[in-house]
Amino acid sequence: MARPVQYNIYGQTDVKLVKEGPEGHTGEGFFATSLSKVVGLARKNSIWPLPFATSCCGIEFMATMGAHYDLARFGSERVGFSPRQCDLLMVMGTIAKKMAPVVKQVYLQMAEPRWVLAMGACASSGGIFDTYSVLQGIDQIIPVDVYVPGCPPRPEAVLDGIMRIQDLVGKESLRRRNSPQYKALMESYGIE
Numbered sequence: 001m002a003r004p005v006q007y008n009i010y011g012q013t014d015v016k017l018v019k020e021g022p023e024g025h026t027g028e029g030f031f032a033t034s035l036s037k038v039v040g041l042a043r044k045n046s047i048w049p050l051p052f053a054t055s056c057c058g059i060e061f062m063a064t065m066g067a068h069y070d071l072a073r074f075g076s077e078r079v080g081f082s083p084r085q086c087d088l089l090m091v092m093g094t095i096a097k098k099m100a101p102v103v104k105q106v107y108l109q110m111a112e113p114r115w116v117l118a119m120g121a122c123a124s125s126g127g128i129f130d131t132y133s134v135l136q137g138i139d140q141i142i143p144v145d146v147y148v149p150g151c152p153p154r155p156e157a158v159l160d161g162i163m164r165i166q167d168l169v170g171k172e173s174l175r176r177r178n179s180p181q182y183k184a185l186m187e188s189y190g191i192e
């Protein structure tokens, strides 16, 4: 079944706009808004994910990247494997305690601002693996912004998680990363 197609063409009334501009004030020949909103708009529509996939949830992510679900619609088709170029760490799969320092190192190698999505029950809470060797949720080692439930989550759920991340990214104040609250959050994870 063909999916409906939307075009991002301004000025036409019979097509739905995919992206809308930021809030602001407009008048004859000018548009004014705040820097924070413009930066948020740019960031939220150009998120570069770093998939840290260790098991079955990673396969579901591959489906999300495929032509049918097409993560590229959200500006996130540029999946990177260098932490220095990515701003969204997507942890998917069972994380053994031996693997935990590696996840944390990858997180530390990402530049600010960075966000984290825990995909699936294992990354969020250890899932069915309530054992001595499995980390019971990656939020024990790094802060998590969005949890996607499921074992595994369907691609629609992953897309929903990405959209929740987009909401956070778009609304985040440019000052948040320098705030005392954010520094305290980092310190609680032993990150300076």
Ligand code: SF4
Pocket (backbone or CB within 6 Å): 055, 056, 057, 058, 092, 093, 094, 119, 120, 121, 122, 123, 127, 150, 151, 152, 153
């Ligand atoms: S949540 Fe389920 S599907 Fe995902 S990695 Fe764990 S066991 Fe596999």
